[in-house]
Amino acid sequence: MTDLKLGLIGGAGMLGTALLRAILTSRILPDHQIWVSSRSGQLQGFEAQTGLTVTADNAELVAACDVVLLCVPPAALADIKVALADKLVISVMAGVTVARITQTTGAEHIIRAMSSPAAADARAYSPWVAADAVTAADRDFAQALFEACGKADEITSEAQLDVFTAMTGPVPGFVAFFAETMAQYAQSQGIAPEIADRAVRQLFLGAGQAMAQSDARPAEHVQGMIDYAGTTAAGLEVLRASEFGRVLAQGLDASVARCRTIG
C-alpha cells in the first residue's frame, strides 16, 4: 500500500464523490491519507467515514498532499488558485488540456483522465494520458486509482481522451437516447409508459452485463444475432443498411468538438 497522500479538489461533486467512494471501498490507500476540499467544508454522505480530512481550504489540502485529483468544473479551474508545481496532478475535467493545467497551476507531472459517476460501484471506464514529465511510479498510481473505479487503460494522446469524454464519460449518456427511443416505440404500440420504462431498464441491464462479461466484440454480438436469422435479424438488417451509424457518429463528433472548446 502506498504512503502517498491524495487530495480531491471538488471532491464533493457528482464525479468527486463517486471517485471517493471507489477509493475508500478499494482501500488502495488508508482513509487517513485522503483529503477532500469542498466549498462548504462539508462532505454529505460520508459523515460516518473516519480518518478522512475535509477542508474548505484548497491550499491546506495541497500543502498536505502528494497527489491532487482535480474534480472541479472546467470553468472553476481558474478559481482554485493553487500552486501544484511539485505535485502529481490527476485531472478528470472534461476538455481541460495539460497545457492549460500547467499554465494555471504550474504543474508538470500531469495525468488527464476521463471517468464517470459509475465509479461509485467500480463500473466506470477510465482512460488516462500522461504528460512527458510523468514517472513510472506516477503511472502505476494512476492505473491503481482508476482500476479501483472499474476498468482503466493508459492511452497515448489527449485527442483520444476527447473521444472517451464523448463516449464513456457520460453515463448513461448516448445509451440513454437509445433507451428513450426504444421506450417510445413500445409506448407507440400501446404499451403503458411505466411498463415500457421497466422493460427498457431491464434490457439495458442485461445487455450491458452480457457484453461486459462475454469475450465477443460488439460487432460479433450484432453478427451473431444476424446469423441466428430470427426476428432480431430482420430489424438489425434494416439498421445496418440505414444512416443510423453515420448519424450516431455525428452526435459523438459534436460532443468531441464541444470538449475541444470547453477548456
Ligand SMILES: NC(=O)C1=CN([C@@H]2O[C@H](COP(=O)(O)OP(=O)(O)OC[C@H]3O[C@@H](n4cnc5c(N)ncnc54)[C@H](O)[C@@H]3O)[C@@H](O)[C@H]2O)C=CC1
Ligand atoms: N458528472 C459526470 O458525469 C462527469 C464529470 N466529469 C468532469 O468532472 C468534473 C466535475 O464534474 P461534476 O462532479 O459533474 O460537477 P459538480 O458540479 O457536481 O461538482 C463540482 C464540485 O466542485 C466544487 N467546486 C467548484 N469550485 C470549487 C473551488 N474553487 N474549490 C473547491 N471546490 C470547488 C463544487 O462545489 C462541486 O462540489 C468536471 O470537470 C466534469 O467535466 C467527467 C466525467 C463525467
Ligand SMILES: O=C(O)[C@@H]1CCC=N1
Ligand atoms: O457532459 C459532460 O460534460 C460530462 C463530462 C464528461 C462527461 N460528462
